[in-house]
Amino acid sequence: MTGSMIALLVILLIFLIMLLASAIKILPEYQRIVVFRLGRLLGIKGPGLVFIIPIVDQIIKIDLRERVRDVPKQRVVTKDNVTIDVDAVVYFRIIDPDKAVVQVQRYDAATDLLAQTTLRDVLGEVDLDYLLANREELNKKIQTILDSGTDQWGIKVTRVTIRDVVLPEQMVRALAKQAEAERERRSRIIMAEGEYQASQKMAEAAKLYEKAPAAMRLRELQTLAEIAREKNLIVVPAGEMGTGTVAGLTQAVMKKKKGRNSTILFFSLFFFYSHLFWLKLSQKQFWWLRLMDP
Numbered sequence: 001m002t003g004s005m006i007a008l009l010v011i012l013l014i015f016l017i018m019l020l021a022s023a024i025k026i027l028p029e030y031q032r033i034v035v036f037r038l039g040r041l042l043g044i045k046g047p048g049l050v051f052i053i054p055i056v057d058q059i060i061k062i063d064l065r066e067r068v069r070d071v072p073k074q075r076v077v078t079k080d081n082v083t084i085d086v087d088a089v090v091y092f093r094i095i096d097p098d099k100a101v102v103q104v105q106r107y108d109a110a111t112d113l114l115a116q117t118t119l120r121d122v123l124g125e126v127d128l129d130y131l132l133a134n135r136e137e138l139n140k141k142i143q144t145i146l147d148s149g150t151d152q153w154g155i156k157v158t159r160v161t162i163r164d165v166v167l168p169e170q171m172v173r174a175l176a177k178q179a180e181a182e183r184e185r186r187s188r189i190i191m192a193e194g195e196y197q198a199s200q201k202m203a204e205a206a207k208l209y210e211k212a213p214a215a216m217r218l219r220e221l222q223t224l225a226e227i228a229r230e231k232n233l234i235v236v237p238a239g240e241m242g243t244g245t246v247a248g249l250t251q252a253v254m255k256k257k258k259g260r261n262s263t264i265l266f267f268s269l270f271f272f273y274s275h276l277f278w279l280k281l282s283q284k285q286f287w288w289l290r291l292m293d294p
Contacts, residue, residue, distance in 0.1 A: 025050040025059070033059040034101045044097050062097040066158060069108065071115045073166075082128045085166040090115045090146065096154025104153045111150055115160070118145050128167075135162050 027033060027046035035042040036058040045052075052059060073087040092111060094100045100107045122142050123131060131138065143160040150157055 019054050022054045023052055025052060027061075030063060030065045032062050032064060032097045034062060034097050035059050041098060041102060060101050062094055062100060064094055064097070066091055066093040067108070069112055069115070071112065071119060073164075074116055074120050076120050076123045078123065078128045078131060079125060080127045083168065084123075084128070084131075085164075086119060086123060087163050088115070088119055088142070089161045089163055090157060091159040091161075092146075092150065092155050092157045094154055095156045099152070099154030107150075107153050107155060110153065111146075111155060111157075114149050115142075115146055118142055118149070119162075131165065138162060 025033065025046075026049055029047045032044050032046040033050065034044055035052060037053070037056055039058075042057070069090045069092070071088040071090060073085050075083065076086050077083050090111065094107070104110050119142060122138060122145065126134075126138070139160050139162055142162075143157055146160060147157040
């Protein structure tokens with residue numbers, strides 16, 4: 001055997017090894033191959049160990065994992081003629097590899113374009129307030145329309161999320177004023193309810209004091225004593241001319257001596273304890289009169 005024949009056999013052996021290697025494919029669980037034999041669709045193979053006929057068979061690999069596509073920012077005019085910029089995210093996966101290869105040239109680009117047009121169409125049919133308040137509902141509506149449109153391509157749209165809504169500057173200011181007005185309205189309602197409840201309590205207290213004149217007078221003197229103690233005042237209690245009637249003079253006097261405040265509470269305390277003594281005496285007076293009555 002000559003050297004040229006040995007070289008030819010070595011080349012032939014290498015070619016056969018390469019041919020055999022190209023005929024063996026190992027596919028992971030998430031991958032499939034679409035096989036065309038002499039230009040005709042043969043079928044889908046995988047995962048695991050797959051054998052094909054080199055040169056005769058042509059294969060296209062398809063990834064079945066879920067994909068995420070960013071929808072570029074779209075200029076949308078809402079139903080109430082407000083111009084906004086909206087972008088979204090689309091999640092989809094291939095469920096029928098042969099359709100994704102045969103029915104559409106580039107399934108990823110086709111899905112992107114369909115998502116853009118669907119986003120503009122759906123958001124253009126609603127008002128701005130509805131868009132901001134019902135974003136989740138709009139996401140589901142867009143997802144349903146996209147899923148039905150891509151079904152012929154063997155693609156399943158699993159989720160659509162409106163990511164960002166950019167409003168015009170004047171619209172942002174208007175919404176801020178509206179929110180502030182709403183907060184002020186709620187605050188006023190709460191204050192009004194509080195005042196109403198307080199007035200009811202005061203009316204109930206007034207009825208109780210009306211039934212107990214002595215308690216009313218004691219409450220007056222207690223209030224005067226608290227004012228005098230907290231505010232550094234001289235208090236002259238009112239005269240006794242009937243319950244709740246102020247016939248005397250109540251005035252506040254602030255005395256300053258050499259830059260220091262001096263507090264005079266002697267008269268207020270004197271009248272306070274005098275009145276308590278008078279009440280006790282008046283309660284006992286009728287008892288003595290009953291003893292003296294023949």
